[in-house]
Amino acid sequence: MVTPLALLQESLGALVDTREASLEEARADRSGHSAPGRPLAVVHAERVEHVQETLRIATATRTPVVVRGAGTGLAGAANAGTGEIVLSTRRMTAIREVRPDDLLAVVEPGILNAELNAALAAHGLWWPPDPASRDISTVGGNIATGAGGLLCAKYGVVREAVLGVDLVLADGRLLHLGHRSVKGVTGLDLTSLVIGSEGTLGVVVGATLKLRRLVPGETCTVTATFPGVRSAAAASAAVTAAGVQPAIMELMDAASLTAVHALLALPAPTPGAAQLTIQTDGPAAGVEAETIAGILRAHDGVTIVSRDRDEGERLLAVRRSMHAAMAALGTTLIEDVSVPRSAMPAMFDEIARIEREYGLTIPTVAHAGDGNLHPNFIFDGPETPPNVWAAADELFRAAIALGGTLTGEHGIGVLKRRWLAAELGDDQWELQRRIAAVFDPLGILNPGKVFDPDA
């Protein structure tokens, strides 16, 4: 019998990579989790036909396929293990079209957000999705996870920034989903279904993106220090309730702030102090920043207001260094619960309770403008210990009980499969699994990810 690997090599030649280092790299993402065993090969697709040919061979030989971009995921969705083909779209980086008049661009999936936005800036345009990984993550990966980021409350998430996708099905057929017009309700909205489907429905080989014009005017930055995380959370809720719309509103608790200050060799913060970093932009940026600073001071915040864009970036650098600061402490399980904004103080109370009950410190940052929290569990060694999973279990159930969700922007991947039915309910879980089977009847696309009856 001809093996899948032999068929791939015969058909795709040098695009098929079986180097030890490549296979090893494809086992893991930035979640710290690795798949068991090693994949068969990494196929470095450079054109749509390479993706189609890989999937035809995979279907013919019933070989599982894991689609992969830059490998910056935080839920293990793109980790590949024993017997799997890794299908990388990282080399497909072309910007096929930019239309300033229609505020759209057509791109390939492997381009990085930062590269795309550098190219769009020349046209006075940008694509808003702004995950913390924007310098190293791909547009395809953003679509696969339904990524969010820092700017979502004002400028939306990926789902609001994609008009259509070209999708290769498991059997190699190419579909064009969505449209180029602003409006469109022809048939079922499969574009939205693909966004956030984490490689289970097909392979995105092109995307029509909805752009915005660069925001004119200055960017103002407000930082405020609070006696504790609860008062910081209450202050951020008060900003939202006042009807001011910051572009960015980031919250860091005391443990996060301490870790980042240590990493950046800054003076240690006041013990217990939490921080909000808020940016406003657009024509009213200055007025809004002053309004916000007033609200924060009324909530016991000690504020600094800066109208300098570079100074603002330096202030935000503290928040952007969170991932590195956590990595310096040990292995990190970064969680991603999201709750209605009014429930943020209660969610911080739940985190404090879980810290006490499990004897853990759980440094937490939050996209406070949209209620998305990233609690970080830190431990030694590669495997997440049982007590951390038990604490995470309490965290997830608390978020769901507060009207929230398991994951605001990272996805389910492998790390959150076992809680999926707790949020969806068994009936919806089964319905979703059956919908995925319509796209991929043989179950060769990212098997065991998202939906796993044994998780």
Added chain:
Amino acid sequence: MVTPLALLQESLGALVDTREASLEEARADRSGHSAPGRPLAVVHAERVEHVQETLRIATATRTPVVVRGAGTGLAGAANAGTGEIVLSTRRMTAIREVRPDDLLAVVEPGILNAELNAALAAHGLWWPPDPASRDISTVGGNIATGAGGLLCAKYGVVREAVLGVDLVLADGRLLHLGHRSVKGVTGLDLTSLVIGSEGTLGVVVGATLKLRRLVPGETCTVTATFPGVRSAAAASAAVTAAGVQPAIMELMDAASLTAVHALLALPAPTPGAAQLTIQTDGPAAGVEAETIAGILRAHDGVTIVSRDRDEGERLLAVRRSMHAAMAALGTTLIEDVSVPRSAMPAMFDEIARIEREYGLTIPTVAHAGDGNLHPNFIFDGPETPPNVWAAADELFRAAIALGGTLTGEHGIGVLKRRWLAAELGDDQWELQRRIAAVFDPLGILNPGKVFDPDA
């Protein structure tokens, strides 16, 4: 054998309506099209359990069910014929919850947009979807069609304004889709899949809506008259290209303008003249209105600028009277193609070509800010004549060729089924049909709508 009607009456008593007038009314919507034959009964559901019970009986007896709100659809999707149960959610009008702090409301599907917004105004909030039918159409109908409206370019369509839906499946099971948080990527996005699914996937019995704060400041209105529709279309494209974002930008061609002026007993417009009506809102409304007026004048527009909100409503009333003006001329087939904004002048050229080739006048209005055109075919008698269908066929194919779509906001219903595969392609058409079958394996929900192999 016990009939479905007897089972419904036994179980739901006085909620089951078999009056001639009710059955007759349920055959038609505002499209002018009527279903053949007459439905069995109208069930006036008042609670979720009534919907579930109706669907359990329908499933047990294999009886088709047509869900219906206010009957204002324009594609025949809610028209019910021989042997069908009409399931009306029009009496389910409760606002279950309004949360100003979380900018959300939980409502039942039968409430009218206008009623909802009147109630939300007391909280300083609104729900942006703004179809021309907003005074007479339901939130459930808006969700079923994925409605758009006048304000979409600035404030988004229904898909961007719904966080979650409660859905009763064909077999009576109740699912809770989506979430209450701003962000959420747990599993597949079934909420987006249900939006615009036109009654084929399930019955929406509740919706968690994403609200906005009322826009502060004045509303300014600019009207401009142009020598012809092409210059008006070019002027509107120039406004978009200039980076100014109107709240509303409506275009009326000469035939539309003439018909509305006749209906409202206004002086006849200059022959051939087309009109743009543009509103700006928010803190910069006045400055933006002046900028826009300058652009329009540079494109041969004769402009009037008003800063008075009531005067603005009077100017917009001309546009809002379009439907009535067309109805006064005869039976109307209102089309709904949407194209990339830059293709609008080309689309008007195509309409002019079709008018010449078929000897028709096709009065056309457009939501010019988002490239959504409503060409109106007028004829005598209840049946759409073959030459009108032939002209519509050319219209649809022209829109698709320009990178556009069959329907921007009205949906496929029965009237556009036969062009669905032309836009989706056969593979995607079949995939969509199979996805619908996962929700409704017996095919009892709105059979023959949207997907019809014989259309």
